[in-house]
Amino acid sequence: MAPNKLTTVLLAACAVLLALAAPPLVVVAGDPDMLQDICVADYKSLQGPLRVNGFPCKREANVTADDFFFGGLAKAADVYTGNAAGSAVTAADVETLPGLNTLGVSMARTDYAPWGGVNPPHAHPRATEILFVVEGTLEVGFVTAAAPSRLLTRTVSGGEVFVFPRGLVHFQRSVGPAPAVAVSAFNSQLPGTQAAAAALFGAAPAVPTDVLARAFRTDAGVVESIRSKFTPK
DSSP: OOHHHHHHHHHHHHHHHHHHHSOOSSOOOOSOOOSSSOOOBOGGGTTSSOOSSSOOBOOGGGOOGGGGOOOGGGSOOOOSTTOSSSEEEEEESTTTOGGGTTTOOEEEEEEEOTTTOEEEEEEOTTOOEEEEEEESEEEEEEEOSSSSOOEEEEEEETTOEEEEOTTOOEEEEEOSSSOEEEEEEESSSSOOOEEHHHHHHSOSSOOOHHHHHHHTTSOHHHHHHHHTTSOOO
């Protein structure tokens, strides 16, 4: 990706983050408000001060500009080597960018292999996601929670935006001949990602086989066959 193009994309994403973080007219659930100018995450003090909805703060005297910098979104991830899904997510959240602590925003870059690279069905329990397609073409969609559930899906191309509401299961799939790239903005410093298949078949301890067999209206052998592909790491 050309440096100027990536810079434009990241500036646009930052504008979205600022809009997401703006005080709402009504009270809504989200990350707690910050109580001071900065609270850079102190990864070394997790056993120290009480941790509530975030990380303990570094002493301000120890804070540097590097605490607010992350260069990981500039480089494409490998979506081919040992990657069954054909996609890879690089997160810029509070666990990789300590200056985000208490600020209530984060970003991510997702790279997709051409023709079928998929970010499998998943949900973000703590954030709405705004996805900006930088390059390529994606088929995207989310499933509503109200019964009967509906799949809302469409194609999104370079320069276009799609929104995934907070907590709803959604996916993206590359449908073009070239690799695709998307940048997402979240209104949480740590939106969380719960992959549907991995949560059900890769949990430890395991979700009981009979529960999954009844839920998916299949037999135990099928459940165990699927589970064998999601061995907890």
